[in-house]
Amino acid sequence: MDTEYKIKLDNVTKEYDLYKTKSDRMRNFFNLGNVEVPHFWSLKGVSMTVKPGETLGIIGINGSGKSTISNIISGIIPQTTGTVTVNGDTSIISIGAGLKWNLTGDENIRLKGLMQGLSIKEIAELRDSIVDFADIGNFINQPVKDYSTGMRSRLGFAIAVHINPDIMIIDEALSVGDDTFYQKCVDKIMEFKEQGKTILFVSHSLKQVEMLCDRVAWMHFGDLREIGEAGEVIQHYRDFSEDFKKKTAKERREYQQDKKQDQLDFNIETYQDTLIDQEVKVNGFSHKEAARKVGKVLYKQISPAKMTTPTKWMVALSVFVLLFFSMVNISGHSIKHSVKDPVSLVHPRMHKMRK
Numbered sequence: 001m002d003t004e005y006k007i008k009l010d011n012v013t014k015e016y017d018l019y020k021t022k023s024d025r026m027r028n029f030f031n032l033g034n035v036e037v038p039h040f041w042s043l044k045g046v047s048m049t050v051k052p053g054e055t056l057g058i059i060g061i062n063g064s065g066k067s068t069i070s071n072i073i074s075g076i077i078p079q080t081t082g083t084v085t086v087n088g089d090t091s092i093i094s095i096g097a098g099l100k101w102n103l104t105g106d107e108n109i110r111l112k113g114l115m116q117g118l119s120i121k122e123i124a125e126l127r128d129s130i131v132d133f134a135d136i137g138n139f140i141n142q143p144v145k146d147y148s149t150g151m152r153s154r155l156g157f158a159i160a161v162h163i164n165p166d167i168m169i170i171d172e173a174l175s176v177g178d179d180t181f182y183q184k185c186v187d188k189i190m191e192f193k194e195q196g197k198t199i200l201f202v203s204h205s206l207k208q209v210e211m212l213c214d215r216v217a218w219m220h221f222g223d224l225r226e227i228g229e230a231g232e233v234i235q236h237y238r239d240f241s242e243d244f245k246k247k248t249a250k251e252r253r254e255y256q257q258d259k260k261q262d263q264l265d266f267n268i269e270t271y272q273d274t275l276i277d278q279e280v281k282v283n284g285f286s287h288k289e290a291a292r293k294v295g296k297v298l299y300k301q302i303s304p305a306k307m308t309t310p311t312k313w314m315v316a317l318s319v320f321v322l323l324f325f326s327m328v329n330i331s332g333h334s335i336k337h338s339v340k341d342p343v344s345l346v347h348p349r350m351h352k353m354r355k
């Protein structure tokens with residue numbers, strides 16, 4: 001059944017505007033004139049589902065979009081277009097993410113706990129067990145910015161597993177700890193799997209993915225290249241890596257450049273048209289119906305990044321009204337007089353001095 005999923009992504013894209021200056025960013029936000037900004041599409045339309053109780057691995061080379069997906073699902077960053085449905089609480093464990101660096105370990109435990117809806121009493125009950133699991137001793141009273149990468153990862157992992165979320169998102173968190181901690185984490189993940197929790201596991205370690213995951217999604221330069229049974233997808237990925245290694249340095253560079261160029265050239269309108277055509281051809285919708293359906297999937301969760309024209313006019317009008325009343329006040333003329341003779345606003349009314 002279609003509703004039997006914990007996580008569902010429909011045609012999700014993520015665009016980064018590569019602004020050269022801060023003023024370009026402001027001008028673009030206020031929709032003031034044409035600002036030339038290169039657009040980089042970190043995700044080029046990704047659709048997938050994660051079933052309840054499933055451990056889905058996400059693999060792919062550096063920069064392929066793995067963390068972008070896990071951050072969108074966790075709600076850390078918004079998608080640019082597309083629909084994201086998450087049925088349950090998520091807790092993300094990734095190196096450093098989610099921890100406030102200026103707060104101590106203890107304060108981070110309280111903050112994360114409160115953010116996940118735990119009471120002060122519940123957090124106090126979990127505290128010792130978290131500190132014990134993280135094994136960071138007296139550092140728990142130090143700001144997290146003074147921790148080593150491994151310590152941060154251990155604390156992040158310990159907090160996340162104790163909060164007991166419905167959906168666990170583990171992004172490269174197992175790559176930094178020592179062997180003892182690694183085994184502790186693996187045991188915990190296995191325990192979660194047995195409890196039937198849904199896990200998203202992002203990793204470069206194919207061995208870890210093979211051991212922990214039921215299915216695997218292979219991300220490739222912003223596209224979902226393949227999703228399916230873990231062994232099969234990992235084998236295809238290994239074959240690709242082997243072939244890639246056999247290429248000359250020049251061939252490898254050219255391949256990567258071409259793929260990155262595709263991410264710069266991606267066009268959301270063209271993508272939308274492709275989806276509409278598919279709906280017409282595959283599902284037999286009329287063009288109008290297909291356009292409405294696709295528009296809904298792409299934009300129903302999206303708030304515009306730029307000011308719309310009506311908003312722009314509203315802001316301009318508000319500023320004008322505010323300015324007008326301030327000047328009326330300063331000039332000392334009446335509102336009626338100022339409306340009739342606006343020029344008088346710059347000639348303040350002189351009060352007659354009493355003798």
Ligand SMILES: Nc1ncnc2c1ncn2[C@@H]1O[C@H](COP(=O)(O)OP(=O)(O)OP(=O)(O)O)[C@@H](O)[C@H]1O
Nearest residue numbers: 016040041042060061062063064065066067068069
């Ligand atoms: N804030 C940002 N601004 C511009 N581009 C970004 C930003 N964040 C990510 N990207 C780009 O988006 C692409 C995907 O990044 P992402 O971190 O999702 O990749 P990844 O597969 O997790 O990589 P890695 O394996 O190195 O962690 C990369 O090309 C990256 O440079």
